Amino acid sequence: MLKLSDVNSKLLKAHYAVRGKIVDRAQKLEAQGKKVIYCNIGNPQALKQKPLTFLRQVISLVETPELLASPEVARLFPADAVARAKMILEKNPNGTGAYTHSAGMPFIRRAVADFINRRDGIPVDPNRILLTDGASKGVQSALTLLLSHENDGVMIPIPQYPLYSATLTLYGARQVDYFLDEANNWQLDEKELAASHAAAVKRGVNPVAIAVINPGNPTGAVLSKENIGMIVRFAKERGLAILADEVYQENVYGKDLKFHSFAKVMHEMNENDVTLFSFHSVSKGFLGECGHRGGYMEIRNMGDDVYAELIKLQSIGLCANSIGQLVTYLMVAPPQPGDASHELYKKERGAILDDLKLKAEMLGKGLNEIKGMHVDIPRGAMYAFVKFDLPEPKGYNPFKLTPEERRRHDEERDTDYCLHLLEETGICVVPGSGFGQQPGTLHFRTTFLPPKDDIQALVEKMKRFHAHYVEELSAKARASLLYGSGE
Amino acid sequence: MLKLSDVNSKLLKAHYAVRGKIVDRAQKLEAQGKKVIYCNIGNPQALKQKPLTFLRQVISLVETPELLASPEVARLFPADAVARAKMILEKNPNGTGAYTHSAGMPFIRRAVADFINRRDGIPVDPNRILLTDGASKGVQSALTLLLSHENDGVMIPIPQYPLYSATLTLYGARQVDYFLDEANNWQLDEKELAASHAAAVKRGVNPVAIAVINPGNPTGAVLSKENIGMIVRFAKERGLAILADEVYQENVYGKDLKFHSFAKVMHEMNENDVTLFSFHSVSKGFLGECGHRGGYMEIRNMGDDVYAELIKLQSIGLCANSIGQLVTYLMVAPPQPGDASHELYKKERGAILDDLKLKAEMLGKGLNEIKGMHVDIPRGAMYAFVKFDLPEPKGYNPFKLTPEERRRHDEERDTDYCLHLLEETGICVVPGSGFGQQPGTLHFRTTFLPPKDDIQALVEKMKRFHAHYVEELSAKARASLLYGSGE
Numbered sequence: 008m009l010k011l012s013d014v015n016s017k018l019l020k021a022h023y024a025v026r027g028k029i030v031d032r033a034q035k036l037e038a039q040g041k042k043v044i045y046c047n048i049g050n051p052q053a054l055k056q057k058p059l060t061f062l063r064q065v066i067s068l069v070e071t072p073e074l075l076a077s078p079e080v081a082r083l084f085p086a087d088a089v090a091r092a093k094m095i096l097e098k099n100p101n102g103t104g105a106y107t108h109s110a111g112m113p114f115i116r117r118a119v120a121d122f123i124n125r126r127d128g129i130p131v132d133p134n135r136i137l138l139t140d141g142a143s144k145g146v147q148s149a150l151t152l153l154l155s156h157e158n159d160g161v162m163i164p165i166p167q168y169p170l171y172s173a174t175l176t177l178y179g180a181r182q183v184d185y186f187l188d189e190a191n192n193w194q195l196d197e198k199e200l201a202a203s204h205a206a207a208v209k210r211g212v213n214p215v216a217i218a219v220i221n222p223g224n225p226t227g228a229v230l231s232k233e234n235i236g237m238i239v240r241f242a243k244e245r246g247l248a249i250l251a252d253e254v255y256q257e258n259v260y261g262k263d264l265k266f267h268s269f270a271k272v273m274h275e276m277n278e279n280d281v282t283l284f285s286f287h288s289v290s291k292g293f294l295g296e297c298g299h300r301g302g303y304m305e306i307r308n309m310g311d312d313v314y315a316e317l318i319k320l321q322s323i324g325l326c327a328n329s330i331g332q333l334v335t336y337l338m339v340a341p342p343q344p345g346d347a348s349h350e351l352y353k354k355e356r357g358a359i360l361d362d363l364k365l366k367a368e369m370l371g372k373g374l375n376e377i378k379g380m381h382v383d384i385p386r387g388a389m390y391a392f393v394k395f396d397l398p399e400p401k402g403y404n405p406f407k408l409t410p411e412e413r414r415r416h417d418e419e420r421d422t423d424y425c426l427h428l429l430e431e432t433g434i435c436v437v438p439g440s441g442f443g444q445q446p447g448t449l450h451f452r453t454t455f456l457p458p459k460d461d462i463q464a465l466v467e468k469m470k471r472f473h474a475h476y477v478e479e480l481s482a483k484a485r486a487s488l489l490y491g492s493g494e
Numbered sequence: 495m496l497k498l499s500d501v502n503s504k505l506l507k508a509h510y511a512v513r514g515k516i517v518d519r520a521q522k523l524e525a526q527g528k529k530v531i532y533c534n535i536g537n538p539q540a541l542k543q544k545p546l547t548f549l550r551q552v553i554s555l556v557e558t559p560e561l562l563a564s565p566e567v568a569r570l571f572p573a574d575a576v577a578r579a580k581m582i583l584e585k586n587p588n589g590t591g592a593y594t595h596s597a598g599m600p601f602i603r604r605a606v607a608d609f610i611n612r613r614d615g616i617p618v619d620p621n622r623i624l625l626t627d628g629a630s631k632g633v634q635s636a637l638t639l640l641l642s643h644e645n646d647g648v649m650i651p652i653p654q655y656p657l658y659s660a661t662l663t664l665y666g667a668r669q670v671d672y673f674l675d676e677a678n679n680w681q682l683d684e685k686e687l688a689a690s691h692a693a694a695v696k697r698g699v700n701p702v703a704i705a706v707i708n709p710g711n712p713t714g715a716v717l718s719k720e721n722i723g724m725i726v727r728f729a730k731e732r733g734l735a736i737l738a739d740e741v742y743q744e745n746v747y748g749k750d751l752k753f754h755s756f757a758k759v760m761h762e763m764n765e766n767d768v769t770l771f772s773f774h775s776v777s778k779g780f781l782g783e784c785g786h787r788g789g790y791m792e793i794r795n796m797g798d799d800v801y802a803e804l805i806k807l808q809s810i811g812l813c814a815n816s817i818g819q820l821v822t823y824l825m826v827a828p829p830q831p832g833d834a835s836h837e838l839y840k841k842e843r844g845a846i847l848d849d850l851k852l853k854a855e856m857l858g859k860g861l862n863e864i865k866g867m868h869v870d871i872p873r874g875a876m877y878a879f880v881k882f883d884l885p886e887p888k889g890y891n892p893f894k895l896t897p898e899e900r901r902r903h904d905e906e907r908d909t910d911y912c913l914h915l916l917e918e919t920g921i922c923v924v925p926g927s928g929f930g931q932q933p934g935t936l937h938f939r940t941t942f943l944p945p946k947d948d949i950q951a952l953v954e955k956m957k958r959f960h961a962h963y964v965e966e967l968s969a970k971a972r973a974s975l976l977y978g979s980g981e
Contacts, residue, residue, distance in 0.1 A: 009735055009769040011799045013702070015642045018803055026596055026809040034595075052591035060560075067554040067561065073547075074554065079566040104539035106777075106784040109513060140627055140787070143811050151664070155502045173810045177638070215500070248496055282496040290593075297593040298816035300627070312498045316505055322513040323660045324630050328815040329785035 021176040023169050024441020029425050033435040044465065046453040047435045049224075049389045051295030051359075054456040059294060059355050061088055061348040062337045066330060068092035069103055085347035095333065103329040109322035111138025111303070112329075115336040119303050122339035127271035135306040135314065138335060140327045141297075142254045142288035143170050145304040146218075149250055149284040152317055153215050154180045160207055162200070162217040162247070166392060166442035166450070168224040183207040183214050186445060189394070192383060193228035195219070200241050216248040217241070222255040222266065222387025225442050225452040227367070229264050229387040235272045239281060248282040254302070257292035260364035261386030270307060283307040289334045291389065293359040301331030301338075363389070366455040366462050373466030377473055389454050392439070397424070397449060397477060401484050405447060413446050421449045427476055432468040508663040510656050511928020516912050520922040531952065533940040534922045536711075536876040538782030538846075541943040546781060546842050548575055548835040549824045553817060555579035556590055572834035582820065590816040596809035598625025598790070599816075602823040606790050609826035614758035622793040622801065625814045625822060628784075629741045629775035630657050632791040633705075636737055636771040639804055640702050641667045647694055649687070649704040649734070653879060653929035653937070655711040670694040670701050673932060676881070679870060680715035682706070687728050703735040704728070709742040709753065709874025712929050712939040714854070716751050716874040722759045726768060735769040741789070744779035747851035748873030757794060770794040776821045778876065780846040788818030788825075850876070853942040853949050860953030864960055876941050879926070884911070884936060884964060888971050892934055900933050908936045914963055919955040 011019070025048055037043045045053060052058060064084050067074070069092050074080055080089060096102065098114040110116060115138060120131040139145035147170075150161065160181030163171045175182045185203040187193040200217075207214055219238055221230040242249050251269040259266050269283055288302035306314065321327075341356075342348040371384035374393055382393040397420060405413055418440035425438045428451075439450025457465060498506070512535055524530045532540060539545060551571050554561070556579050561567055567576060583589065585601040597603065602625060607618040626632035634657075637648065647668030650658045662669045672690040674680040687704075694701055706725055708717040717725075729736050738756040746753050756770055775789035793801065808814075828843075829835040858871030861880055869880040884907060892900055905927035912925045915938075926937025944952060 008767050008795050008797070009640070009800050010797070011803070013640075013642070014800055014803050015639055017642075018639060018807055021806065021810065023806060023810045026806075026812075048593065050588075050593045053588040053593070058589065058591045060558075063558045067558040070557065071547075071550045071554040074570065077570060079570055083561065083564060083566055083570075101537075101540040101785075102545065103785050104545045104781075104783045106535065106537045106540070140815060141812065147811070152502055152505060153496070153500075155500070155504075170810060177807075177810070280495050294591075296591045297812070298588075298590050300812075300815035308495045310495070310498070313496050313501055316498070316501050319508065319510060319513075320505055320664075323508065323510045323657065323664070324634070325513075325628065325784070325787075328627060328787035328818055330817045331815055 017177050017179050021173045022441070023173045024437050025169060027441065028422070029429060029435060029437065032426065033429055036429070036433070041433055043429070043433045043435055044457055044461065045435050046457065046465075047437050049291060049454055049456065050297050051389075051456050052297065054454075055458055056295050056359060056456070057355070058296065059352060061085070061342055061352050062294070062296070062334065064088040065091045065095070065337060066333060069095050069333060072096055072102070087342055087346040087348050095336070103333070105329075107326045107329060107332065109318050109326055110136070111327055111332050112336075115332055118336055118340045119305070123268075123270060123305060127268055127274070129271055129274040131270075131305070135309065137304050137306070137317065137321060138327045138332045139302045139304055140300040140331055141290060142252065142286040142302040142304075144300075144327075145284075145286045145302055146170060146250060146252065147174055148317065148320055149304065150174055150178060150180070151320060152313075153248060154178050156213065158211055158213050160212040160214045161250070162203060162207075162214055164195070164218065164220060164223075166225050166439065166444055167218070168220055168252070169441055171218050172443070181207070181212045183212060184443065187223070187226060187228070189445070192386070193223055193226035194230060194234045195238055197237050197241060200238075204245055214245065214247060216250055218250040218252065219269070220252040222258055224252075224255065224388050225390045225392040227383065227385030227388045227390050227392065229259055229261060229266065232267045232272060235267055235269060236276060239269070239273055239276060239278055243278065243281050248284065251283060251285040253285055254288040254291045255388040256287065257360070258363065258389060259387045260367050264386055266387070270305065273307065279308055282309050289331065289338050292338070293356045294334070294338055295359075296334050299331045299334045300328060301333075301335040303335055362459065363455070366457075366459060367391070369459070369462045370453070370455040370466065373463070374469065377466075377470045379473060379477060385455065389456060390452050391455060392442070392450050392452050394448060394450050395424070395473065398481050398484055410446065414440070417444070417446065417449060421451060424449070424476060425451055428469070428472055431475075432472050434465060434468060504664050504666050508660045509928070510660045511924050512656060514928065515909070516916060516922060516924065519913065520916055523916070523920070528920055530916075530920050530922055531944055531948065532922050533944065533952075534924050536778060536941055536943065537784050538876070538943050539784065542945055543782045543846060543943070544842070545783065546839060548572070548829055548839050549781070549783070549821065551575040552578045552582070552824055553820060556582050556820060559583055559589070574829055574833040574835050578824075582823070590820070592816075594813045594816060594819065596805050596813055597623070598814055598819050599823075602819055605823055605827045606792070610755075610757060610792060614755055614761070616758055616761040618757075618792070622796065624791050624793070624804065624808060625819045626789045626791055627787040627814045627818055628777060629739065629773040629789040629791075631787075631814075632771075632773045632789055633657060633737060633739065634661055635804065635807055636791065637661055637665060637667070638807060639800075640735060641665050643700065645698055645700050647699040647701045648737070649690060649694075649701055651682070651705065651707060651710075653712050653926065653931055654705070655707055655739070656928055658705050659930070668694070668699045670699060671930065674710070674713060674715070676932070679873075680710055680713035681717060681721045682725055684724050684728060687725075691732055701732065701734060703737055705737040705739065706756070707739040709745055711739070711742065711875050712877045712879040714870065714872030714875045714877050714879065716746055716748060716753065719754045719759060722754055722756060723763060726756070726760055726763060726765055730765065730768050735771065738770060738772040740772055741775040741778045742875040743774065744847070745850065745876060746874045747854050751873055753874075757792065760794060766795060769796050776818065776825050779825070780843045781821070781825055782846075783821050786818045786821045787815060788820075788822040790822055849946065850942070853946060854878070856946070856949045857940070857942040857953065860950065861956065864953075864957045866960060866964060872942065876943060877939050878942060879929070879937050879939050881935060881937050882911070882960065885968050885971055897933065901927070904931070904933065904936060908938060911936070911963060912938055915956070915959055918962075919959050921952060921955060
């Protein structure tokens with residue numbers, strides 16, 4: 008029988024906190040009847056966000072094309088949903104039950120190219136667009152293409168979305184951390200990038216790419232155009248490919264803030280050398296269609312020969328799921344003014360985005376009022392990365408610890424904090440150590456996806472919990488001072 | 495810019511013939527207006543197989559739950575489709591737009607367990623069932639779990655479905671070939687297994703698993719119960735896990751033949767030690783829902799600790815797509831006698847399976863009448879693996895060649911044959927070298943999925959082509975004998 012010691016050692020080492028220990032415990036509590044508020048994962052429809060009506064109507068019609076012939080169809084579906092479904096069946100006559108081309112249905116790849124062109128006003132090649140089962144699978148394909156040798160590494164932000172660290176560990180590649188600047192709205196700092204790269208090279212790592220998440224997960228930050236330009240120049244100087252995780256591009260809430268794509272910035276810089284992989288997804292934005300596993304990757308500055316290898320990789324898994332491809336299509340080609348569904352679509356989209364913006368502020372402001380907590384009001388994405396202070400245990404001296412011991416010490420503390428938060432309040436968040444953080448600091452990541460009415464209650468509960476937890480820790484520290492800890 | 499020499503060398507080496515060079519050429523010819531008959535891939539709905547009505551109706555209702563509330567729903571949908579959609583929305587209140595548990599929706603995993611229990615009359619643990627984006631992704635997850643070191647290897651059949659060889663190459667693991675016995679209906683031979691294993695160990699390979707495809711792809715063979723028992727004993731003696739690719743379990747056409755699952759045979763043998771991964775899919779059988787990318791893997795004889803690692807692996811990619819999960823559910827829980835859709839479902843299923851059986855025979859008999867071609871009438875799956883003879887080029891002496899030179903010689907010949915077949919007739923099949931074959935033999939794999947009326951025409955075209963191709967080769971050989979080949 009297969010034993011744990013037989014299991015792929017790289018898999019054993021991989022760690023994906025968003026669905027780890029805390030979430031396991033939450034599911035157990037829920038099974039026991041406790042109410043859990045899942046703030047651990049960007050899963051909007053699990054927190055009552057409604058799907059966009061038009062999108063689902065088109066999918067329903069495409070799945071059962073006989074509906075289109077029935078006399079009732081006009082009473083049940085708006086004219087543009089019917090027309091769109093017919094158009095899809097014409098462009099893809101095999102229907103949703105057939106494997107598509109490895110890269111996805113050609114008409115959808117062209118629609119994605121048009122979408123990027125409209126968004127950025129730049130030329131786009133449909134033959135460098137690949138439809139994927141969500142952005143995660145796209146990122147993994149790009150990393151499979153890029154990583155060849157054991158000492159190959161990828162620069163990733165700290166804090167990061169743990170897909171990156173988990174995949175690098177799984178692929179046996181080297182992780183090259185660069186810290187985001189918490190004091191400067193989590194932007195990237197050129198000196199930090201240079202130092203991180205130089206230190207990696209010094210320890211024998213060959214960095215092949217840099218991953219950037221914009222808007223940021225877990226930080227909620229939106230990168231400035233200048234910051235992106237700096238990253239492109241940095242990548243060019245070091246011969247790095249860029250993985251631009253842009254799945255939160257529609258989730259920008261900050262006043263006067265704008266999403267700038269790497270594709271656009273590179274085009275404006277006349278950059279024809281740096282290979283760019285840019286990822287988008289149907290799971291975030293205002294769609295929140297996580298379950299459908301749809302997304303695309305757009306590639307710039309890649310020859311036909313290399314692109315063919317990526318297509319071959321896709322072909323081994325055959326193709327992305329057809330409904331995910333169609334949801335991607337409907338994301339990039341929404342109803343237009345004058346279409347029957349346009350008004351409703353606009354209203355639904357607006358309501359979701361306004362609601363997210365409001366909740367980002369409510370949560371951010373609320374948490375900032377808690378003594379010992381600090382967070383940048385999220386300007387983008389779906390998360391707040393909240394810094395919190397705890398009294399140090401008696402006799403703690405960071406200078407006596409190795410960096411690894413210190414990291415583990417922080418990890419024990421933020422994990423214990425989040426576990427207690429879950430047990431006492433039912434709120435499920437992810438410890439900062441799951442994303443990475445500056446040594447000696449503690450964080451947790453929470454989404455701001457719960458319904459508005461729940462957010463205020465959530466802040467109240469966190470406030471009471473935090474005060475109580477800090478008090479208990481202090482009491483413990485006093486007790487061990489009085490009676491000795493036995494150490 | 496990323497160059498081919500920068501690309502992952504393992505990816506460069508990986509080869510997936512089902513969507514390779516011949517198919518690329520076919521797509522180019524089609525774009526030029528030529529009619530292509532795609533017999534390269536088991537993609538039934540691309541060859542006019544209709545989806546099952548009930549299944550698609552339920553999906554349509556679940557995608558747009560508002561339909562359930564409309565007065566027209568009873569006129570458009572049968573009562574059991576409506577009831578089933580309501581039940582799904584109750585069991586999975588987040589709907590299709592939310593991430594599910596990493597292993598899939600719990601009620602579907604229970605339904606899969608019930609399905610296996612009904613099929614085999616054996617106990618099944620829902621907590622060892624994982625829903626996957628098609629069987630290919632399941633196989634890749636199992637291999638990721640199993641393969642730890644560079645010298646780890648997996649025994650795979652020759653001929654095989656190239657997912658296995660491609661994935662092993664991609665993962666940097668060792669491929670251990672064992673030949674299926676063409677003279678004995680492609681069953682597995684114990685001596686061949688033992689010799690293959692021993693030779694692998696001798697060259698430093700550590701075999702960790704054996705992959706078996708039953709019913710066979712590309713062979714169309716159905717393994718006997720005794721043959722499966724032998725494989726289980728063999729795996730146990732060598733400490734191997736078993737990967738049982740059982741995606742064609744509904745596709746058994748041979749008279750008096752029955753599909754025997756590895757799970758059932760192992761249960762009857764009281765085998766509690768050999769770890770089994772069994773794979774199933776919605777893409778084959780009578781559903782042919784390839785585009786939806788649904789499937790499951792059932793695992794036996796695995797501890798909680800190892801299973802947890804597999805779940806962690808799934809969680810890094812979040813979950814299988816929700817519609818693929820639901821199609822899997824509807825595969826394992828079809829309408830029951832008395833349900834409104836039952837008669838239609840039975841009729842549709844029967845028509846598809848009868849049609850496949852008829853076409854398997856038509857194609858097999860037709861090809862066997864062609865001089866220089868031989869094929870076992872397919873007893874299962876969707877393919878015929880056809881052996882064909884060609885005159886050897888002048889002066890060819892296999893004993894002068896290394897095994898690798900010989901393999902390449904065969905590969906050049908079957909590839910040239912299939913390319914010419916495509917150019918002259920529009921029929922797209924895959925060369926035997928893409929699956930592996932005994933040195934010195936030539937094959938191609940064709941599906942028998944085209945509509946009945948096309949099959950006869952296909953056989954006729956192949957007959958004319960084969961005679962013509964052989965004649966040309968012979969003429970070339972004579973000419974080079976008369977005038978010298980310049981070698």
